[in-house]
Amino acid sequence: MSNYKLTIAYDGTNYRGWQYQPDQSTIQGTIHRALQIITKRRPKLYGAGRTDAGVHALGQVANFHTKLSIPPDSMKRAINSLIPPDIRIMKCEIVDDKFNARFHSKGKVYEYRVYRGEIVSPFLYRYVAHVYFPLDVEAIKKASELLVGEKDFSSFTSESEGKNKIRKIESFEVWEEGEMLYFRVRGNGFLKYMVRIMVGTLLEVGKGKITLNDFEKILEAKDRTLAGPTAPPQGLFLLKVLY
DSSP states (O other), X not given: OEEEEEEEEEOGGGSSOSSOOTTXXXXXXXXHHHHHHHHSSOOOOEESOOOOTTOEXXXXXXXXXXXXXXXXXXXXXXXXXXXXXXXXXXXXXXXXXXXXXXXXXXXXXXXXXXXXXXXOOTTTGGGOEEOOSOOOHHHHHHHHHTTOEEEEOGGGOOOOTTSOXXXXXXXXEEEEETTEEEEEXXXXXXXXXXXXXXXXXXXXXXXXXXXXXXXXXXXXXTOGXXXXXXOOGGGEEEEEEEO
């Protein structure tokens, strides 16, 4: 039995997220159909984590087991030949039989991209949030520093009640390049909509609608209703899964 580890890039625009959903177009479902054709079976495809509808990935990771013994490069070419061009298997490896993309993950790195120019190019709009509004980037940076560490992120998730909402953010970087504003966050795990809500709230800080003191109180309150809006999905990328 071979255990194949896949590193996957995708444009999430036309999909209802990573996770398989009946009668919906998803990343996991699309790759799984290709695997069924190749293996003549229904192998379980384990993903490192879910991405929401419209969210992209440069380094999603998944794995599956099969009795077939196909060289990894051949498996990569076979899968890519059967899936749409907006999903690509970037790397395929045979790994230890016990490896599980989800349960062995030690964390993830996400990046959120904001375009600040007046007009978004038609070749860019699928991959950025558009904020044509003056922003205090230094205030955003100071607020983002408050998110680093092990904290209860109840204010920054729509996760159901009762779930443990303590996560550790190892780093949160904010920087500008021309008309682009980037947010990059690394942590041991993320809750539902957590990155998008954090970014949405930080943008409110940048607009002057939320003060630094208010932001700190929002974090401490553990109350989603106090935080800012959920930033749009198209600006979010899963950059890397950590093992």
